[in-house]
Amino acid sequence: MSTNREIHLAARPQGWPSADNFRLVATEVPTPGPGQIVVRNRFMSVDPYMRGRMNDVKSYVPPFALDAPLDGGAVGEVVASAADGFAPGDTVLHGLGWREYALVDAKAARQVDPDLAPVSAYLGVLGMTGLTAYAGLLDVAAMKPGETVFVSGAAGAVGSMVGQIAKLRGAARVVGSAGSPAKVERLLGLGFDAAFDYHDGPVYDALKAVAPDGVDVYFDNVGGEHLEAAIGAMNLHGRAAICGMIAQYNATEPPAAPRNLALLIGKRLTLRGFLVGDHGHLRGQFVEEMAGWLRDGKIAYDETVVDGIENAPAAFLGMLRGENLGKMLVRL
Amino acid sequence: MSTNREIHLAARPQGWPSADNFRLVATEVPTPGPGQIVVRNRFMSVDPYMRGRMNDVKSYVPPFALDAPLDGGAVGEVVASAADGFAPGDTVLHGLGWREYALVDAKAARQVDPDLAPVSAYLGVLGMTGLTAYAGLLDVAAMKPGETVFVSGAAGAVGSMVGQIAKLRGAARVVGSAGSPAKVERLLGLGFDAAFDYHDGPVYDALKAVAPDGVDVYFDNVGGEHLEAAIGAMNLHGRAAICGMIAQYNATEPPAAPRNLALLIGKRLTLRGFLVGDHGHLRGQFVEEMAGWLRDGKIAYDETVVDGIENAPAAFLGMLRGENLGKMLVRL
Numbered sequence: 020m021s022t023n024r025e026i027h028l029a030a031r032p033q034g035w036p037s038a039d040n041f042r043l044v045a046t047e048v049p050t051p052g053p054g055q056i057v058v059r060n061r062f063m064s065v066d067p068y069m070r071g072r073m074n075d076v077k078s079y080v081p082p083f084a085l086d087a088p089l090d091g092g093a094v095g096e097v098v099a100s101a102a103d104g105f106a107p108g109d110t111v112l113h114g115l116g117w118r119e120y121a122l123v124d125a126k127a128a129r130q131v132d133p134d135l136a137p138v139s140a141y142l143g144v145l146g147m148t149g150l151t152a153y154a155g156l157l158d159v160a161a162m163k164p165g166e167t168v169f170v171s172g173a174a175g176a177v178g179s180m181v182g183q184i185a186k187l188r189g190a191a192r193v194v195g196s197a198g199s200p201a202k203v204e205r206l207l208g209l210g211f212d213a214a215f216d217y218h219d220g221p222v223y224d225a226l227k228a229v230a231p232d233g234v235d236v237y238f239d240n241v242g243g244e245h246l247e248a249a250i251g252a253m254n255l256h257g258r259a260a261i262c263g264m265i266a267q268y269n270a271t272e273p274p275a276a277p278r279n280l281a282l283l284i285g286k287r288l289t290l291r292g293f294l295v296g297d298h299g300h301l302r303g304q305f306v307e308e309m310a311g312w313l314r315d316g317k318i319a320y321d322e323t324v325v326d327g328i329e330n331a332p333a334a335f336l337g338m339l340r341g342e343n344l345g346k347m348l349v350r351l
Numbered sequence: 352m353s354t355n356r357e358i359h360l361a362a363r364p365q366g367w368p369s370a371d372n373f374r375l376v377a378t379e380v381p382t383p384g385p386g387q388i389v390v391r392n393r394f395m396s397v398d399p400y401m402r403g404r405m406n407d408v409k410s411y412v413p414p415f416a417l418d419a420p421l422d423g424g425a426v427g428e429v430v431a432s433a434a435d436g437f438a439p440g441d442t443v444l445h446g447l448g449w450r451e452y453a454l455v456d457a458k459a460a461r462q463v464d465p466d467l468a469p470v471s472a473y474l475g476v477l478g479m480t481g482l483t484a485y486a487g488l489l490d491v492a493a494m495k496p497g498e499t500v501f502v503s504g505a506a507g508a509v510g511s512m513v514g515q516i517a518k519l520r521g522a523a524r525v526v527g528s529a530g531s532p533a534k535v536e537r538l539l540g541l542g543f544d545a546a547f548d549y550h551d552g553p554v555y556d557a558l559k560a561v562a563p564d565g566v567d568v569y570f571d572n573v574g575g576e577h578l579e580a581a582i583g584a585m586n587l588h589g590r591a592a593i594c595g596m597i598a599q600y601n602a603t604e605p606p607a608a609p610r611n612l613a614l615l616i617g618k619r620l621t622l623r624g625f626l627v628g629d630h631g632h633l634r635g636q637f638v639e640e641m642a643g644w645l646r647d648g649k650i651a652y653d654e655t656v657v658d659g660i661e662n663a664p665a666a667f668l669g670m671l672r673g674e675n676l677g678k679m680l681v682r683l
Binding site for chain 2: 078242246264274276277283287288289293294
């Protein structure tokens with residue numbers, strides 16, 4: 020039996036994290052107790068929300084513990100099972116990433132079909148990432164056909180889904196911001212009507228140039244200046260689904276805040292924060308619709324894959340810096 | 352026939368307005384054309400939203416014109432009519448205040464019953480003020496029985512209604528902020544469970560002291576530090592109805608903005624701006640319920656009354672400075 024390797028949180032980052040905040044630890048491959056399975060992880064997800072869990076503050080999920088493995092979405096094969104309904108060879112999705120072998124309560128694992136889609140898709144387009152985009156756009160922001168949608172961080176895993184789902188669901192115009200010319204180019208390839216590099220000048224000016232008739236729905240992955248610009252550009256009765264504020268996750272100063280919130284009144288705007296976990300009731304509908312789009316070749320998804328558990332911290336840091344196109348994954 | 356006197360906007364204020372921005376002008380009492388009535392105004396309303404209309408910026412209502420009468424809610428008696436359904440002696444509610452005699456299109460006037468309530472009530476508790484409180488609390492913020500409600504500017508016309516309606520509709524706890532010890536005392540008299548003077552220290556600290564278990568619904572009349580404090584104190588799935596931001600209507604610098612908007616995500620908060628004009632469908636239900644509460648002595652309303660058209664600017668300025676308790680009115 021081989022060794023298991025996992026990534027521990029060695030120290031809590033102040034501001035931007037670095038490699039020093041992580042530690043690679045070798046342990047023994049676990050043995051399942053009753054109701055448990057052992058999973059050889061094949062892919063693990065690194066996501067923006069994990070940065071918040073590295074702080075020791077009360078939040079919607081408890082902070083990561085020091086000197087213990089991190090966790091997060093992962094998919095892999097069952098190698099040992101002491102649980103009904105799971106057998107070696109099964110492919111499962113679960114929440115104990117950041118390690119090569121995971122000891123998982125069977126109740127917290129979900130069987131997925133590796134013949135229906137590449138297993139990595141269950142972490143992305145068919146998984147939490149896709150559902151986040153779907154629920155935020157259609158449920159939280161209640162996008163209607165004919166509307167104009169603005170997505171920030173649009174070349175990221177969630178953002179690129181939002182834009183494509185918006186088009187498929189009848190948005191009149193979909194525009195996005197991203198952090199490099201290559202990403203902007205990719206957004207146009209994904210069917211965005213227009214996109215801009217937010218480094219090129221004030222976000223508000225760039226947004227008004229690509230959405231001269233205003234924005235009805237804003238899907239916020241960034242916060243800060245992007246949110247202020249969106250509020251400024253929004254039409255009457257506009258809705259913003261606040262999914263993330265990656266611009267400020269590593270801030271050590273109080274972040275920039277929109278100074279134009281009084282516009283919420285006259286324009287009757289709604290800003291609504293959400294977590295995908297509240298929208299599980301949409302999962303069935305989402306999987307059915309998304310699987311259809313994938314089957315018909317109507318939706319594309321990018322993955323940026325880093326190999327090896329030892330490189331998981333680098334993958335996470337790269338994702339925070341925006342080095343990924345689409346979903347950032349670690350192949351184990 | 353006597354002279355009409357009206358208040359014109361003489362100059363657009365920069366920051367805080369002053370008496371110089373207004374001009375008292377004598378004109379002739381108008382004669383009604385077909386479909387019109389002439390109303391001798393008895394009460395006119397001065398409201399925070401009017402400050403925004405003094406700026407020459409595009410907004411949800413056009414700006415006031417220079418060298419022309421201001422307008423706003425008023426109630427008075429018909430003295431001449433060339434419109435079906437209106438006769439001299441009728442009491443009507445309409446939108447052409449800031450003048451002693453108004454020439455009103457009959458379609459823009461609504462008959463009210465002076466025997467049912469004092470006519471001033473149609474500008475306040477039974478009028479736009481009351482409906483603003485009712486719609487914001489129950490429709491926009493969707494308050495449910497058992498929740499905790501925080502109202503800023505709670506001794507104002509709208510705020511004092513919000514708190515009382517919340518209690519009548521089953522809120523578990525209602526707390527408010529106001530700008531003087533006398534106002535705080537009055538809020539307790541109106542049935543608020545607790546209240547604080549926002550001059551006494553950081554709003555967040557005061558709010559946590561009176562709402563230690565957090566806030567489910569925030570009714571915002573103030574903006575700025577109050578909004579940041581409310582976001583900080585809100586419970587999961589909290590909702591804020593953004594009605595006004597009087598703290599910044601006279602600001603010449605970009606206003607303070609909440610630096611904690613990332614909390615919207617983890618706490619799944621909703622901030623929603625609204626205008627009462629979008630909620631006219633609730634008027635029937637509102638009038639019925641409010642009239643019942645008034646009849647049963649379950650709701651109280653304060654009025655601060657200033658006499659004379661020549662003092663209307665002073666009444667407006669005093670309202671902006673918070674010198675009113677409840678609804679600020681000018682008796683003509």
